[in-house]
Amino acid sequence: MVPDPLGGIAEHAMMVRPDSELAGLDVAAAISRGITAADVSRRVMFTDAAIAAAIEAEARGIGPYPVAILARVVRAGGVVGALRLPEPLIGAEPTILARSWLEAALAAGGTMEADLVFSRWLEMVATLLAVRRSARSGPEGADRDA
Amino acid sequence: MSALSDLQGCQSTIDSAWSIVAAPLLAATIDSALGVPAPDGSPAAISAQGGAYLKTGATCRQVAERLNDVAKNKLPAAWRGDVAETASQAISALSDDATTAGNVLVEAGKALQAWADNLGTAQRGDSSGRDMLHSAKSRLGPLGGFLSSFIEFSDPGDFVIAVEEARTGIASMVTAAALAQNSGQATASLLTYLADQARAERAESNGMDPLDAVVLASQQNAASDGGGDILTAAELTRASELMTGMSVAQQQEFERLLADAKSPEEAAYLMKALAAGNSVPVIERFDALIHPYGNDLAWLSQHLAPDLASGTYDGVDFFHWPNLQPGYGYDTYSQGGINDCVAASTVTALANLDPVFMLKLTTGDQPGVPGADSLSSFESRLHQAFISNYQTGQRADGDPGVYPKVDGGLGSTGENVLANSDLGTATGTPYHYVSLNGTGDNQAALSQVEQAVDSGQPVPIDVTNGNDSHQMVIIGSNGGNLEIYNPWGYSMWVSNQQFLSNQLGALTGKAPSWMPTAFAIELPSS
Numbered sequence: 241m242v243p244d245p246l247g248g249i250a251e252h253a254m255m256v257r258p259d260s261e262l263a264g265l266d267v268a269a270a271i272s273r274g275i276t277a278a279d280v281s282r283r284v285m286f287t288d289a290a291i292a293a294a295i296e297a298e299a300r301g302i303g304p305y306p307v308a309i310l311a312r313v314v315r316a317g318g319v320v321g322a323l324r325l326p327e328p329l330i331g332a333e334p335t336i337l338a339r340s341w342l343e344a345a346l347a348a349g350g351t352m353e354a355d356l357v358f359s360r361w362l363e364m365v366a367t368l369l370a371v372r373r374s375a376r377s378g379p380e381g382a383d384r385d386a
Numbered sequence: 387m388s389a390l391s392d393l394q395g396c397q398s399t400i401d402s403a404w405s406i407v408a409a410p411l412l413a414a415t416i417d418s419a420l421g422v423p424a425p426d427g428s429p430a431a432i433s434a435q436g437g438a439y440l441k442t443g444a445t446c447r448q449v450a451e452r453l454n455d456v457a458k459n460k461l462p463a464a465w466r467g468d469v470a471e472t473a474s475q476a477i478s479a480l481s482d483d484a485t486t487a488g489n490v491l492v493e494a495g496k497a498l499q500a501w502a503d504n505l506g507t508a509q510r511g512d513s514s515g516r517d518m519l520h521s522a523k524s525r526l527g528p529l530g531g532f533l534s535s536f537i538e539f540s541d542p543g544d545f546v547i548a549v550e551e552a553r554t555g556i557a558s559m560v561t562a563a564a565l566a567q568n569s570g571q572a573t574a575s576l577l578t579y580l581a582d583q584a585r586a587e588r589a590e591s592n593g594m595d596p597l598d599a600v601v602l603a604s605q606q607n608a609a610s611d612g613g614g615d616i617l618t619a620a621e622l623t624r625a626s627e628l629m630t631g632m633s634v635a636q637q638q639e640f641e642r643l644l645a646d647a648k649s650p651e652e653a654a655y656l657m658k659a660l661a662a663g664n665s666v667p668v669i670e671r672f673d674a675l676i677h678p679y680g681n682d683l684a685w686l687s688q689h690l691a692p693d694l695a696s697g698t699y700d701g702v703d704f705f706h707w708p709n710l711q712p713g714y715g716y717d718t719y720s721q722g723g724i725n726d727c728v729a730a731s732t733v734t735a736l737a738n739l740d741p742v743f744m745l746k747l748t749t750g751d752q753p754g755v756p757g758a759d760s761l762s763s764f765e766s767r768l769h770q771a772f773i774s775n776y777q778t779g780q781r782a783d784g785d786p787g788v789y790p791k792v793d794g795g796l797g798s799t800g801e802n803v804l805a806n807s808d809l810g811t812a813t814g815t816p817y818h819y820v821s822l823n824g825t826g827d828n829q830a831a832l833s834q835v836e837q838a839v840d841s842g843q844p845v846p847i848d849v850t851n852g853n854d855s856h857q858m859v860i861i862g863s864n865g866g867n868l869e870i871y872n873p874w875g876y877s878m879w880v881s882n883q884q885f886l887s888n889q890l891g892a893l894t895g896k897a898p899s900w901m902p903t904a905f906a907i908e909l910p911s912s
Contacts, residue, residue, distance in 0.1 A: 258876040286842050287862040287869055306728045313732060315663035316739035327729035352627050360842035367844040368871060371859050375873035
């Protein structure tokens with residue numbers, strides 16, 4: 241259920257952006273742009289693209305924990321190190337998805353700073369996955385997760 | 387016999403061939419000389435290796451300068467007293483070692499490039515000498531001069547020319563062989579000397595006196611058979627870059643840990659932990675656990691870098707990795723539609739990169755507790771690393787309300803996505819729970835919230851209407867507004883003022899059931 245902001249008190253009006261609007265967002269391109277430029281592109285990477293990535297991951301059955309571990313591998317060994325993993329996320333489709341993100345990050349970066357930015361982005365995706373799961377599994381979320 | 391002495395023998399024969407009757411001997415000697423191999427090797431490859439040494443040497447010198455600056459200027463400016471002096475001396479020692487390494491590498495690089503030049507010159511000289519010998523040989527005729535004095539030379543002048551060519555040619559080859567031999571030997575001696583010098587420098591800076599990057603880089607892992615440095619050169623570079631980016635306070639704290647290390651090996655693991663991207667507070671906790679064993683090299687090696695290939699140490703079955711084939715482990719732990727498993731190969735990769743993670747696997751961060759580092763405990767933790775034990779316990783209990791948990795004690799303990807779950811541990815970013823009890827608390831937290839999200843770190847936020855609660859995540863900020871993601875499937879921008887005054891209701895529906903009040907957030911601790 242997406243709330244109607246105008247249904248509330250007028251001065252509380254807030255911009256709402258449903259997840260459905262992010263369907264089809266080119267996550268890889270957003271990663272590349274966001275790593276290269278630390279401005280609006282970076283913010284889009286960490287907000288819109290991270291949400292879109294979490295939804296894509298969720299659709300492939302990926303939980304938050306393996307994404308968090310992948311973030312940690314990236315931080316410890318760089319994007320290059322993570323690309324050497326045989327299964328960055330378990331399963332054929334998740335591996336393809338993870339590699340598409342990793343390759344976008346590699347194309348844009350190559351520096352340690354870029355590795356750290358991308359690692360944090362993966363942590364953001366993991367957090368979004370976790371909070372989405374908790375909302376679904378909790379008694380509150382069950383009937384609202386439409 | 388060396389090529390040089392063989393050619394010198396030929397030269398002596400050729401130089402003594404004055405008369406036309408010596409033509410057959412001349413021809414045979416030319417054949418012998420042509421049979422001696424040319425100076426071997428690729429000047430281009432040697433030169434490239436020399437270039438690589440020069441480049442690395444220059445980097446070492448830069449590192450040394452930076453360390454020297456820390457020791458001479460930054461450390462004394464910010465930290466006084468005996469301990470500071472010790473630390474300064476330690477960093478100076480580190481700088482000295484980096485300088486030595488840089489100098490050694492530069493010397494070696496120069497030597498290799500000189501050797502490459504000489505080898506190239508020798509190969510060209512040898513080649514032109516051979517051309518002359520071939521020419522001389524052809525002048526001696528098809529019978530090789532055997533009947534030369536009677537029938538082969540229509541013009542005796544041809545013999546004279548052949549002798550001149552043979553002498554010039556063999557001289558050129560001898561010079562080339564001498565250059566190759568002498569220069570090669572000199573280069574090898576210099577490289578040996580430089581290696582000895584580097585080892586000697588190392589031996590002087592033993593043990594307690596901390597941290598010289600050079601020593602660290604070459605500390606061997608005791609558990610591996612003659613291989614496996616604790617720190618790779620890439621990790622050392624990474625750690626150095628990360629140190630440069632730290633705040634002064636963090637740098638000092640890390641340098642203090644290095645200075646207090648009981649052995650270069652302990653320090654090497656601290657540097658490795660830094661290279662793996664752990665924050666200084668995390669490394670501090672890590673060091674508190676390993677420091678009691680800082681000079682027990684076998685213990686360090688067993689618990690921080692066990693030999694995963696064999697799973698044994700000193701012939702005793704120790705920490706043993708199970709099958710690392712893709713697919714291992716997840717049948718057992720499949721959790722319905724959501725896969726929270728991690729490939730064994732990924733866990734292995736991370737454990738090898740990050741000693742903080744490895745210590746958790748081998749000791750459960752409880753070194754010294756009897757049984758904590760037993761094989762069965764290790765295997766149990768390893769299995770937990772393949773999956774997350776996050777939520778699994780509660781699910782096994784049949785409790786559907788894992789997050790958020792409405793227990794009537796809102797804000798007291800806090801159910802956290804990050805702080806209390808394995809997720810926080812997994813990412814390695816420590817989070818802490820902050821209760822919010824009104825505008826004052828919100829005001830105090832706001833700048834930290836903005837700082838966190840500006841650096842790409844999510845801030846979970848719990849809201850309530852007094853009865854129900856709900857967790858969302860602050861994911862962005864933009865000059866006075868915060869973007870908050872609601873896992874019900876949308877995100878919203880709210881003003882800072884709305885956050886401060888607990889007017890967040892529209893994020894969760896309509897009055898009166900909406901949840902306008904933030905009662906807790908989770909903030910990254912570093």
